[in-house]
Amino acid sequence: MSHSLHFFTPSNLSAPKQSLPKPSYNRWFPVTSLSPKLISIKASTSADPNSSTTSPQVLISDNGTGAGEILSFTPQEYDTPPSQSFLSDSSSIDVDAVTEVELKENGFRSTRRTKMVCTIGPATCGFEELEALAVGGMNVARINMCHGTREWHTRVIERVRRLNEEKGFAVAIMMDTEGSEIHMGDLGGASSAKAEDGEIWTFSVRAFDLPRPERTINVNYDGFAEDVKVGDELLVDGGMVRFDVIEKIGPDVKCRCTDPGLMLPRANLTFWRDGSLVRERNAMLPTISSKKNCSLDWLDIDFGIAEGVDFIAISFVKSAEVINHLKSYIAARSRDSDIAVIAKIESIDSLKNLEEIVQASDGAMVARGDLGAQIPLEQVPSAQQKIVQICRQLNKPVIVASQLLESMIEYPTPTRAEVADVSEAVRQRADALMLSGESAMGQYPDKALAVLRSVSVRIEKWWREEKRYEAMELPAVGSSFSDSISEEICSSAAKMANNLGVDALFVYTKTGHMASLLSRCRPDCPIFAFTSTKSVRRRLNLQWGLIPFRVSFSDDMESNLNKTFSLLKARGMIKSGDLVIAVSDMLQSIQVMNVP
Numbered sequence: 001m002s003h004s005l006h007f008f009t010p011s012n013l014s015a016p017k018q019s020l021p022k023p024s025y026n027r028w029f030p031v032t033s034l035s036p037k038l039i040s041i042k043a044s045t046s047a048d049p050n051s052s053t054t055s056p057q058v059l060i061s062d063n064g065t066g067a068g069e070i071l072s073f074t075p076q077e078y079d080t081p082p083s084q085s086f087l088s089d090s091s092s093i094d095v096d097a098v099t100e101v102e103l104k105e106n107g108f109r110s111t112r113r114t115k116m117v118c119t120i121g122p123a124t125c126g127f128e129e130l131e132a133l134a135v136g137g138m139n140v141a142r143i144n145m146c147h148g149t150r151e152w153h154t155r156v157i158e159r160v161r162r163l164n165e166e167k168g169f170a171v172a173i174m175m176d177t178e179g180s181e182i183h184m185g186d187l188g189g190a191s192s193a194k195a196e197d198g199e200i201w202t203f204s205v206r207a208f209d210l211p212r213p214e215r216t217i218n219v220n221y222d223g224f225a226e227d228v229k230v231g232d233e234l235l236v237d238g239g240m241v242r243f244d245v246i247e248k249i250g251p252d253v254k255c256r257c258t259d260p261g262l263m264l265p266r267a268n269l270t271f272w273r274d275g276s277l278v279r280e281r282n283a284m285l286p287t288i289s290s291k292k293n294c295s296l297d298w299l300d301i302d303f304g305i306a307e308g309v310d311f312i313a314i315s316f317v318k319s320a321e322v323i324n325h326l327k328s329y330i331a332a333r334s335r336d337s338d339i340a341v342i343a344k345i346e347s348i349d350s351l352k353n354l355e356e357i358v359q360a361s362d363g364a365m366v367a368r369g370d371l372g373a374q375i376p377l378e379q380v381p382s383a384q385q386k387i388v389q390i391c392r393q394l395n396k397p398v399i400v401a402s403q404l405l406e407s408m409i410e411y412p413t414p415t416r417a418e419v420a421d422v423s424e425a426v427r428q429r430a431d432a433l434m435l436s437g438e439s440a441m442g443q444y445p446d447k448a449l450a451v452l453r454s455v456s457v458r459i460e461k462w463w464r465e466e467k468r469y470e471a472m473e474l475p476a477v478g479s480s481f482s483d484s485i486s487e488e489i490c491s492s493a494a495k496m497a498n499n500l501g502v503d504a505l506f507v508y509t510k511t512g513h514m515a516s517l518l519s520r521c522r523p524d525c526p527i528f529a530f531t532s533t534k535s536v537r538r539r540l541n542l543q544w545g546l547i548p549f550r551v552s553f554s555d556d557m558e559s560n561l562n563k564t565f566s567l568l569k570a571r572g573m574i575k576s577g578d579l580v581i582a583v584s585d586m587l588q589s590i591q592v593m594n595v596p
């Protein structure tokens, strides 16, 4: 059974069809069928797609027989462009082995929708450890430029690439920049430093020779000793350890410990005066800084571009301007760049300018670690909910990050509170969850990932069964008529998929845009996203509910469908009778069919 709805619009005629005769848009394009049932949806617009007089009209005609016939169609008065393959290896399909097993074992419905980002560090940088994470479901590997050397990062990237090549994964790489926060030095190689109640510690902008003098901490920001005042409170990692500033001696700031605790290398520092955060540095310095004494952000960015990472995450974003600036920088330096820019929301300024920042970015991260050091902790949950919501409304992927399973750095099981926190992020339908220390330097990276996975799958199922997800209004995001059609197609297709209880949505997408529009609707069934390039496939790996495949396809949907059906059937990933809804951004259409 197959039903096809086709929307013929100027956008259908764009893409790689330069040599084709230009069709007239001022007429109807009927879709005829060999079967008794005919559904045609026609759009008519003025001849100039850019014309302000464009007057869209959509007409649905249904020759009305019962459902269930085989429908095939041939557009008649419309010159169908010749089928085109985008890649030569047209007979294969790429999907990672883990997804394949998951689909076969659990069935479509129970595949995980929430994506997982793992920070790679000393605990997970080896090939085998990386492979274990990939097998455990890691969708994106994050490297944090705050830690490790350039060579170390290069090696990790190489290994992830090799893993993808050799084992068929599509793990994307996210490079996270250092940003302009104030942080401690690397403790001269020590893994931590313990501050006891009442102890006097020196925080200094001087660089020390090794071994580091007792109770001294190097600070990365030259202006630190000038900006800080006697009487200020100094917080390590948003309050893990607290000090009172008692004396300033040139570059040295003497502090008394008031809340004892363990300080980790390069821990974040904030200072507070009269109950408010002193934001001198963040206000003064550009987000993307070029610092003398630590890794240079611009060099990091050049590094990321040269390495061809999939995502660059920008720390301490203050405004949309920074994102726009970086995006044009990337565009100028990598011609066919598809590096996505992720804005980390972790400062008061980023909350103030949230909407414009998200709009300018390709995605956002709720970076709760630093956010919780900048706003009162009890405000972090509502900020998270708001960021997640705005991202979905603006159709940008969103990652919830930091301390999700913090106790698992040391222990093999999470706390109940941590499980509840993960559940809440899943329930909010964030695109992705992120591990930091848990996977970078913890003792149980694989177990932490397994907890994210099992909690995600369970909570997703619960909410589907209970139909408890709150209805979210999804405002139009498209700026052109063609984009609006794509959006309408996706929201209709998602709704149809829920109402008909279909097994999967299929989307054929070159840029990934149509796939993201489907993902945004958070449908009950998984979304099989077929794309012809590896980089788009990797990028889609960050988005909720998308199972990205790489396959070459043409502009002929009929043959695309037949081809994917037979490739997926041959691998046992779908079977005859499965009910599928397919949409495509080449020939804006919705088709409902049973797998033959």
Ligand SMILES: Nc1ncnc2c1ncn2[C@@H]1O[C@H](COP(=O)(O)OP(=O)(O)O)[C@@H](O)[C@H]1O
Residues within 6 Å of the ligand: 119, 120, 121, 122, 144, 146, 147, 148, 149, 152, 264, 265, 266, 267, 369, 436, 437, 438, 440, 441
């Ligand atoms: N490349 C690395 N080399 C060494 N340690 C790392 C690396 N990446 C992360 N870590 C460790 O994992 C911890 C958590 O990582 P992350 O959250 O990314 O950084 P931070 O805690 O500085 O915000 C870090 O504090 C650091 O101890």
Ligand SMILES: C=C(OP(=O)(O)O)C(=O)O
Residues within 6 Å of the ligand: 144, 146, 176, 315, 344, 346, 366, 367, 368, 369, 370, 371, 401, 402, 436
């Ligand atoms: C993810 C975060 O950023 P980073 O780990 O780089 O400090 C955070 O602050 O929560």
Ligand SMILES: [K+]
Residues within 6 Å of the ligand: 144, 145, 146, 176, 177, 178, 179, 315
């Ligand atoms: K960072």
Ligand SMILES: [Mg+2]
Residues within 6 Å of the ligand: 315, 346, 367, 369, 370, 371
């Ligand atoms: Mg941070």
